[in-house]
Amino acid sequence: MANNDRTLDEKLPYTPSPTETAFSGHVAIPMPEDPDSPPAASQKKSWLARRAETMFAGKETFNLNDTIVQDLDSCPEGYPQLAAFQASDDSFSQYRGFGYLHSRILLALQAEITVLEGDLKAIDEYDWQEDGRQDYLKSRAKDLADVEEGGYEGSRPELLNKLRNKLIEYDDMLIRARDLGAFQRPSKRDYHSLRSWYYSNAPLLDSEADCIKHKEDIVTLRQGREWAGFDGLIETSLRKIDCKLVRFLFCNSELRRKTIDENAHYYSAARIETFVALLITCVIFILLVLPVVAMYELTCNSSRDATFDAVGVLIVFTLLFSAAMSLLTKARRHELFAASSAYCAVLVVFISNFNNVGQVSASHR
Known part of the structure; x- marks a missing residue:
């Protein structure tokens, strides 16, 4: 009978409820809850409450205004700080265009092409005036065959190949020089702002800081705005009357975090355009x-x-x-x-x- 009872107990084990406790000797041991069973409190919540918890879960840790700003004061002095400053605003993106060097290279390529052009003209006149060589001007196949048979240098096909390479190089340089000429010159106000920062901070040695003194060769990456002249007047006026109210109205949080230097003024271009x-x-x-x-x-x-x-x-x-x-x-x-x-x-x-x-x-x- 005892065996039958044990067999019956093994077939039908007793499972305590989550609120019950099992006893071992005189010590009460709490039984763990079933992880698959939902908590009683959540069962009582309405569908709208559970939906709201799902939608707003994790919203406390997400901040849309949390952005990373390049701080000028934390950059090492020298080229790192200079690069950070010139990248901080479009008006400071001023660099040398090296117009003189572009012109020298174009003139050198032009002279080389002119020499090759004269050599080509001399070969054409020789073949035209020499008896039995007129066909070399009329057939490229015969011209190539004559080069393979003769094996001499300075032939017309070889000269044309040199001209092609030089012309490709010259045309590419010419187009780049034209595109460079389309860049705008910085305004007097922007150039003086950059020169003033150079003078106050001295980011480079004197021998390498002379690049900013080539005023006629400086180009800017800043695109012209519709009311650029009047906008410049407004910006100049804001710098003269700079105060907490002006910074609050015309600066956003990112611009205020760029630097603590009181001589550096950053204003939002969008807000200035709205005011204009x-x-x-x-x-x-x-x-x-x-x-x-x-x-x-x-x-x-x-x-x-x-x-x-x-x-x-x-x-x-x-x-x-x-x-x-x-x-x-x-x-x-x-x-x-x-x-x-x-x-x-x-x-x-x-x-x-x-x-x-x-x-x-x-x-x-």
Whole structure:
């Protein structure tokens, strides 16, 4: 019977519940919970709560604004710090173009090609004037066969091969020189900023720092913006009135972390362009509204003198509009002419309409 009971127990083992404890002697041993069974608290959570936990899991450790900024002060002095400074802003990306050396190399290649051209011309004239050699000018196959049979140097095929290699080298150099000539020169403000940093920090030895003194040979990688001249004036003004408020409005967190040097000023180009756009919008609004109001007041009198005064106002504001377009934008001549003509035409339409209104009101009186 005992054997039967043990056999029955082995077939049907007893599994304690998670809350039960097994006893061994007089010591209570807690039984581990089943890892496959979900906790009781999570079973009571709603589907929306579990979905929210899944969506926002790990959000506390993710920061979108956590960026790495090249700190100028942590760079070793010398070329590392100079490279970090010139890469910190587009206005400081100024390098020598070596225009003189490009010209020397182009002239040397040009002279070599000219000599080869003269040799080719001499061979052609010799074959043309020598009896029985005219066919070598008419057939490349015979020309090559003559070289293989004669085995002499300075033949036409060999000369043409040299010319081809030289022309490829010359054309490549010529195209590169043209592309280099398309680079813009740095503005006076940007060049002086870089020279001032050189003078204050002295990153290189005097013998290697002379490269920055070749002002006529310096090119910039900075692309011209639409209102580059006016933007430069705004940047210069911000540097003169630099304060905490200016840095807060025109600097982002990355620019503030670049350096602790008070003489180095970094401003966000996007914020400056937004500020310039706002200023130009205000100027255009004033130039459109003020002449209309002034001409309306003048033409309400419906007198001859008032009409001439309105024409004078039209001329003055048209000149102001043209000056604003020329100074605040980089408009071309035909664009400036078209915009000024359109502006003048709009004011003429207002004058004619106001004169009609003045005449109608005078007739009713």
